[in-house]
Amino acid sequence: MPTSPRILALGGAHIDRRGQVSGAYVPAASNPGVMREDVGGGVFNALRSVVKRGVSASLLSVRGGDAAAETVASAIARAGIADLSVVFLDRTTPSYTALIDSEGELIVGFADMGLYDLAFPKQIRRAKVREAIAEADAILCDANLPTAALERLVAQAGDRPIFAIAISPAKVVRLAPLLGNLSLLFMNRREAAALAGADMSGLELVKELRRVGLTAGVVTAGGAPVLGFDESGVFAIDPPAARRVADVTGAGDALTGATVAALLRGQPLRAALREGVAAATLAIESAEAVPAFTASSFAQALALVPEAREVA
Numbered sequence: 001m002p003t004s005p006r007i008l009a010l011g012g013a014h015i016d017r018r019g020q021v022s023g024a025y026v027p028a029a030s031n032p033g034v035m036r037e038d039v040g041g042g043v044f045n046a047l048r049s050v051v052k053r054g055v056s057a058s059l060l061s062v063r064g065g066d067a068a069a070e071t072v073a074s075a076i077a078r079a080g081i082a083d084l085s086v087v088f089l090d091r092t093t094p095s096y097t098a099l100i101d102s103e104g105e106l107i108v109g110f111a112d113m114g115l116y117d118l119a120f121p122k123q124i125r126r127a128k129v130r131e132a133i134a135e136a137d138a139i140l141c142d143a144n145l146p147t148a149a150l151e152r153l154v155a156q157a158g159d160r161p162i163f164a165i166a167i168s169p170a171k172v173v174r175l176a177p178l179l180g181n182l183s184l185l186f187m188n189r190r191e192a193a194a195l196a197g198a199d200m201s202g203l204e205l206v207k208e209l210r211r212v213g214l215t216a217g218v219v220t221a222g223g224a225p226v227l228g229f230d231e232s233g234v235f236a237i238d239p240p241a242a243r244r245v246a247d248v249t250g251a252g253d254a255l256t257g258a259t260v261a262a263l264l265r266g267q268p269l270r271a272a273l274r275e276g277v278a279a280a281t282l283a284i285e286s287a288e289a290v291p292a293f294t295a296s297s298f299a300q301a302l303a304l305v306p307e308a309r310e311v312a
Contacts, residue, residue, distance in 0.1 A: 005264040006056045008132050010120075010153060011142035011165070012041030013061035013076060013085065014094035014113065015068045025101045039075035040096060042142035042165040045250055049257025049279050050140075051080050052293070055264055058082040058132060062119040065089030084132055086123055091115050094144075104284070105222075111168070113144060120149035130156055138163065138183075138264055143171035150174060154181045163260050165253070166191035179213035184230075184269070186256045189221040202227070202311060206234050218259065218273060220252055226277055227311070230269050234311040237270075239277050240304040254283035270308040278302040 019035040047057045059081050063069040069087060076083045094113040100106055123129060133139065133156050141153060142165035154162065166172035166187035172194050175185065179195075193199045196208040206229045209217055216230035225236040259276030263269065278301040282293045293301070 004056060005137045006058070006135065007047075007050060007138045007140055007260070007264065008058045008060065008084075008136035009043035009047050009140040010060045010124075010145060010149075011043035011140075012094070012096075012113070012116065012144040012167070013039065013044035013059060013072055014041045014063070014096060015071065016040030017095065017097040019097070019099045020104075021099070021101050021107070023102060025107060039072050040250070040253075041094075042144060042167050042253060042256075043140055044076065044079075044081075045253030046140060046165065046257035046260065047081050048079050049254045050261045053258055053261035053265075053275070053279075055261045056082075058084055058136070060084040060086075060123065060129060060132065062086050062088065062094075062115055062123065064091040064093040064115065066093055068093035068095070084128070086119065088115065088119060091118075109168075116144045117146050120145045121152070124149050124152040124156070133157060133160075136160060138260075140260060141165070143167040143174045145174070147174045147177060150178055154178050157181075161263075163256075163263075165256055166195075169194040176212065180215070182214065183216060184260075184263070185214055185217045186252065186259075187217065187219055188252060189219060192217070192219045203234060206311075216269065218255075218276070220255065220280075226255070226273060228269055228273050228308070232268075235270055235308040236311050237273055237277050237308050238306050240281060240301075240306075251280040251283045255280035273308065274305045275302060277305045281305070 017037045019033050021031045021033040025031055047059060050057050059076060063072050063085060065087055094115050097110040098106055099108050138161045139157050140163045144167055161183035164175055164182050164185045169190045172187060172191040192205055196205060200208060219227040225238050228235050255276035258279035259272045262272035262275040281301050
């Protein structure tokens with residue numbers, strides 16, 4: 001990998017709305033709380049951590065011709081990411097709305113993202129997209145892309161490493177035909193269970209994921225140990241206790257971005273994932289949609305992350 005790697009990301013960059021309940025959550029009732037709106041999306045959130053860790057990044061997404069699209073474009077520019085996205089003037093920009101409880105845990109998420117399914121398969125065929133892939137050292141994608149678009153992306157990526165984000169249990173199955181082509185897949189326990197076909201953990205889960213074709217993966221489970229595996233074996237990293245839990249919704253994407261950046265700098269997965277866990281911890285502790293961490297605060301967080309332990 002070059003000393004200044006370049007990564008191209010394809011996937012979600014849209015409006016994120018997060019409503020947090022002020023007190024105890026009561027199902028099927030009106031709950032007082034606070035709604036915040038920002039720009040998010042799987043690959044976009046991950047790229048923000050990638051850039052902060054010193055990797056050059058470009059993003060291809062799709063958005064509508066509304067005010068929300070201008071908000072998304074401005075956020076991409078502020079993050080220092082090259083924007084290769086396409087605008088459809090007669091469409092609405094995708095959005096994701098998450099409702100979280102007073103402890104920061106997700107109650108339900110609502111995805112209005114039909115434009116991704118409609119537009120991405122055709123966009124992958126564009127000459128400019130093929131050129132962008134050819135110029136990149138690595139690819140990051142998420143399962144907001146339908147399977148047809150993912151298949152075209154894999155075909156054009158050649159021998160470049162492909163990192164993928166599962167997004168949700170419903171969408172991760174889009175990656176099922178391509179698992180053998182992925183360098184690393186980031187998922188949570190529910191998404192891993194959707195791929196494995198059953199709710200498993202530890203070595204049993206890894207065995208089943210390998211059986212269906214995945215050679216390397218990262219599985220998160222809230223505050224539980226982060227499970228990783230590759231050709232060298234299976235390991236776990238115990239996340240340090242957060243000083244406070246402000247919002248867990250961006251932790252997985254922060255983990256993905258920092259891990260990918262470390263891998264592109266030549267670190268093995270065990271060391272890279274420690275950096276991912278540090279970034280996730282900072283994200284959990286931040287009330288901001290875009291956690292602002294300095295080199296010093298990141299180093300402090302990393303120092304609290306224990307070394308990987310083997311899972312046998």
